[in-house]
Amino acid sequence: MTTSPCAILSVVNCSVSFGAKKPRVVDSVSFDLHPHEVLGLVGESGCGKTTLSRAIMGLQAAQNGGVVLLGTDLTKQTAGQVRKSRSAMQMIFQDPYASLNPRMTVFDMLCEPLRFHHKIPRADCPREIANLLERVGLDSASMRKFPHEFSGGQRQRIAIARALAVRPKLIIADEPVSALDVSVQAQILNLLSDLRKDIGLAMLFISHDLSVVGYISDRIAVMFKGKIVEIGSCDEVFKAPLHPYTQALLAAIPVADPDHSYTAPLPPAFTDQTSPRGINSGCPYAARCHYAISECFKNIPVLEPISSGEAHQAACIRKRELKLF
Numbered sequence: 001m002t003t004s005p006c007a008i009l010s011v012v013n014c015s016v017s018f019g020a021k022k023p024r025v026v027d028s029v030s031f032d033l034h035p036h037e038v039l040g041l042v043g044e045s046g047c048g049k050t051t052l053s054r055a056i057m058g059l060q061a062a063q064n065g066g067v068v069l070l071g072t073d074l075t076k077q078t079a080g081q082v083r084k085s086r087s088a089m090q091m092i093f094q095d096p097y098a099s100l101n102p103r104m105t106v107f108d109m110l111c112e113p114l115r116f117h118h119k120i121p122r123a124d125c126p127r128e129i130a131n132l133l134e135r136v137g138l139d140s141a142s143m144r145k146f147p148h149e150f151s152g153g154q155r156q157r158i159a160i161a162r163a164l165a166v167r168p169k170l171i172i173a174d175e176p177v178s179a180l181d182v183s184v185q186a187q188i189l190n191l192l193s194d195l196r197k198d199i200g201l202a203m204l205f206i207s208h209d210l211s212v213v214g215y216i217s218d219r220i221a222v223m224f225k226g227k228i229v230e231i232g233s234c235d236e237v238f239k240a241p242l243h244p245y246t247q248a249l250l251a252a253i254p255v256a257d258p259d260h261s262y263t264a265p266l267p268p269a270f271t272d273q274t275s276p277r278g279i280n281s282g283c284p285y286a287a288r289c290h291y292a293i294s295e296c297f298k299n300i301p302v303l304e305p306i307s308s309g310e311a312h313q314a315a316c317i318r319k320r321e322l323k324l325f
Contacts, residue, residue: 007032007068008170008202009056009089014065016048016055025051027226028065030303033170038196038203040217040234042210042249048226049206050094053174056204057091058082070169087117090163094175096155100147106133106158107143113165132161136191153184160191170202177212189216210249214238222246225284228303232312240325242306242314244289247324283316291322 004010009032016026026048033039041049054060056067058074067074069089074082093099101109110132111125120128130140136157147155156176163171173192177185193216196203207213213220220237222230222245230243241247283289286296301315316322 004032004034006034008035008070009033009204010066010068011052011056012066012068014052014055014062014067016051016060016062024063024226026055026062029223029226029228030065031221031228031231033202033204035169035202036196036200037219038205038217040213040220041204041206041223042213042220043208043223044249045208047223049208049223050174052223053091053172053204053206056172057086057089087166088168089170089172090166090168092156092159092163092171092173092176095179096152096159097147097179099159100155102147105144105146109158109162110143110165113162117166128165129161132165133158135164135195136161137187151184152180153187156180156188157191160188160195164195164199168201170204172204172206174206175208176205178207178209185212192216210238211253222249227284227315229285229316230314231303236312240312242312242319242322242324243285243316244291244322244324245285246314291318293318 010030011032012030014026014029015024017024029048029052031039041052043049051060055062058067062075065075069085072085074085077085107125107129110129111122114120114125114128115122126140126143129143133140133142138154138157138161142150142154142158147158150158160176176192177188180188189212192203192205195201196216203216205213205216210220214234214237217234219231219233221228222237222243224245230237230241230246232242237246238250241250282297282299283292283301286292289296295317299317301317303313303315305311305313306320
């Protein structure tokens with residue numbers, strides 16, 4: 001198993017399925033995440049983003065591959081060892097209404113990780129919790145309240161504070177703003193961006209919205225049917241996409257201009273002929289691709305750059321000849 005020596009997180013050939021005879025929900029996914037970097041993972045609903053994040057956290061068993069955090073392969077650790085490793089990696093879940101225990105006050109939710117991971121005496125927790133709440137934009141009086149007393153945006157701030165309580169080096173944010181109003185989304189995105197700069201966090205930011213991912217990320221990985229089909233810097237992916245699916249996602253971003261016309265081809269609607277996930281031959285996107293040729297249905301494309309040494313990669317056999325921008 002090959003990993004980058006400077007990466008804080010390396011996912012190597014990770015595969016997940018929900019049964020021996022079921023198709024893979026995550027299919028041989030590999031990527032590196034470096035210190036202080038935000039990697040955006042984007043794709044349509046059902047492509048495997050959340051399942052991948054849960055496999056990285058150890059909340060979902062991976063059938064193959066490895067998850068290397070700070071040089072340690074978590075898939076080879078015992079449950080107790082993984083629990084200790086979790087202090088370096090925390091997760092912010094999508095739904096702030098479901099991710100917080102309704103029977104616990106904010107104080108109890110934040111005190112628990114402080115005492116478990118850092119052995120902070122309970123008497124010192126109020127000061128630590130007040131600092132955490134201030135960092136996420138809430139006042140210290142909030143620590144005595146229950147989740148139902150807060151709005152959705154405030155609950156997500158509490159979830160962020162809970163993740164920060166163990167002083168992680170990496171945060172996995174799984175659609176952290178999709179359940180919030182647009183104005184609140186901007187506040188949470190700005191908060192995450194500020195925390196990344198102030199604390200030096202690395203982040204895997206998961207979303208189905210390319211415009212949101214582009215705002216906060218350094219690099220973007222595009223996922224389709226359990227596979228990463230393109231990965232590169234924000235500028236590369238937005239200005240010079242290499243994969244037709246990325247082009248379709250970019251073309252679907254709404255533009256606040258009534259005179260704007262969409263010139264890039266949009267993907268056709270799903271039909272019964274659309275190739276299912278887990279297909280053993282051919283590109284998984286071929287049945288929806290405007291540029292597909294006969295070879296696309298026969299050979300599985302490899303995620304690789306156009307030329308050696310480049311960081312921008314795509315899994316498309318025609319990436320060297322297509323001009324998608």
